[in-house]
Amino acid sequence: MAEKQPGLGKSVGLAIGGALAAGLIAGLGVLYVTGGYESNVEVASGCQANESLASAIDEAAQGEVAAVQPVDTPFDVKAIAFKDADGAERSLADFSGQTLLVNLWATWCAPCRAEMPALDELQRERGGEDFAVIPINVDTGDEAKPKGFYEETGLIDLPYYRDETMGVFQNLKSQGTAFGLPVTLLVDEEGCARAAVNGPAEWASPDALRLIDAVREPGSV
Numbered sequence: 001m002a003e004k005q006p007g008l009g010k011s012v013g014l015a016i017g018g019a020l021a022a023g024l025i026a027g028l029g030v031l032y033v034t035g036g037y038e039s040n041v042e043v044a045s046g047c048q049a050n051e052s053l054a055s056a057i058d059e060a061a062q063g064e065v066a067a068v069q070p071v072d073t074p075f076d077v078k079a080i081a082f083k084d085a086d087g088a089e090r091s092l093a094d095f096s097g098q099t100l101l102v103n104l105w106a107t108w109c110a111p112c113r114a115e116m117p118a119l120d121e122l123q124r125e126r127g128g129e130d131f132a133v134i135p136i137n138v139d140t141g142d143e144a145k146p147k148g149f150y151e152e153t154g155l156i157d158l159p160y161y162r163d164e165t166m167g168v169f170q171n172l173k174s175q176g177t178a179f180g181l182p183v184t185l186l187v188d189e190e191g192c193a194r195a196a197v198n199g200p201a202e203w204a205s206p207d208a209l210r211l212i213d214a215v216r217e218p219g220s221v
Contacts, residue, residue: 047074047192053215057186057195060214063207068186068197075175077102078191080168082136085147085160092191095132099216100187101203102134104169104178107145111200112182116153121204122212124157130189131216133203137162138169138181186215 054070061068078093080102092100103119105112116135123133135158137146143162150160163169172178177185179198186195194215202208 046190047076049074050194053188053194056214057211060211061195062210064202064205065197065207065211067199067201068184068195068211070195071177071193074192074194076191077185077187077193080171082161082163082168090161092134092187095134096191097189098129099131099189099212100134100185101132101212102136102185102187103182103203104136104138104172104184105182106137106139107149108139109181113149113153115182115200115203116149116155116158118202118204118208120153120155120158122208123159125204126209126212127157131212133158134161135159136168138164138166140164140166186212188215 049072057068057070078096079091081089081091084090092102101119101122103115105116107113119133119135127133137143137160139146139162141164143164146162147160149155150158169178169181169183172183172185177183177193177196182200183198184196184201184203185193188194195211
């Protein structure tokens, strides 16, 4: 298992993100995107810093999820919008009262594809009234590829959500959180982003479950 590495602050991460925004990392299938959409992500008054929760997340981010970092300035993500499998408009506000693992992915992103079965398992094992995995596909163009990937990979319990405009990614990029794909947020029941990671993780591992519990039930880990 990977050891916990010293965390980078958000300001340092922004500098790294700027350097990485040049293009595609060869061989990894990780896309770094430039350009932008107007952000609908807001730093809301209800998303106050919580040092004890940040410490709990930092302590729990070990092993398979060692790269996860607490968000220095929690921000409201309820306005982030996407479509469901039927094409209906949805937003993260629809999941108020649940702790969320929000994952942005694409079919051309090899690390994204590799972690999807673990996300499916996580939703199967932990999904319910108080927790949900929200995977948002950001493939542009036709939806045949992402839907086909679900069928080919046997993703049964993982819901299907999509934003073909990549606006969700750009919103998080403008917030200083997303540098590439996959990118994952841990969101508390009030719709505030509390932790983030750029890159894949083993989301069905005991390490990941402990981390999620640190957000769901502060003080339990």
